[in-house]
Amino acid sequence: MPTRPDARQRLLDAGEELFAALGPGCPVDAVLARADVAPATLYAHFGSKAGLHAAVLDARLARWDAAWSAAVAAADDDRGRLLAVFDCLADFRRDGSPARWCAFLDAAAGAPPEDPTATAALAADTALLRGRLTELAGPVAGGRAGELADALLLVVTGTLAMHLREAPADAVARGRRTAEAVLAGVTG
Template sequence: MTTRPGPRQRLLDAARELTYSQGVQVGVDAILKQADVARRSLYQHFGGKDGLVAEVLRSDGGLDRYRQVMDAAGDDPRERVLAVFDELDVITSQPAFRGCRYTAAELALTDPAHPAHGEVRSFKEGLHRLMAAELTRHGHPAPDAGADQLLVLIDGVLAHAVTRPAARPALAARALAEAVFATSR
């Protein structure tokens, strides 16, 4: 017998799904309906929708997924980073792919004080550190600059695949990522 998750988890699950499929502007009522919880639970657990959206981004596990893909590729820094682009090709080819939830939230939330902005920046900085660490291990002469280049490629793939999925932008970006590694030779 499986136990039904509590209201907090149901709110997170519903918000994670709906903010990805419909955007962060999805209505509170839709989230509450899908989570099957009272409005009071939203305020008790998250202080409101803004807190819920921030928690969805904080708890999404995006960096863990990047690390898992890289770890599965072995120990060679170049192969670890290129594996990210291979995985992005798989992800962006899925019919349900709707882009990067972090970038979408950053663009949609116009209030500069919204707590989600800090979560987006934290994720992007973490991804930058992850890429810079691999470039450092590879012997890249400017790992921070190289990580900036890789993030531009990753963000470009995630944006471009929304409008032109058949173009398979991750494959084009993979070739450019190889050029970033060639700089360290």
């Protein structure tokens, strides 16, 4: 018989599911009910609903980072490593998350501008994207690596936003084609 996750993990799982489905404005009572814990348990582990939200976003960023690193490692050449972000986007969507698009953009869009949780999470995700894209663009674009990375960051962000408009697989395929055109324009 499988063991039930501890209260902290149940809170993280419930937060992941409900923040993704309902946004950062999800009622704390819904999270508590889904995790089957008392309010004191949430506050003992995370201090507040915002603390839980920050922990959920930190965990998601770590999973994204690991998945993207694996996609880069699996690529055959420099160009493939640079475009692996799109392979990873397609695979990462299959994780069963109820998220309609990007958890970090969703947090930023659904929270007040001064919300430190959303601001920090989006900044961390942006830094990861920009930094890795710049690093991977170096062997392909040389001195234009920063320019290419910024253009690809825009394409990735647009691809994530397109998840709200069409099927995620279509958005990723369209995003990859756009990224290939950008890559050809910078290196071609």
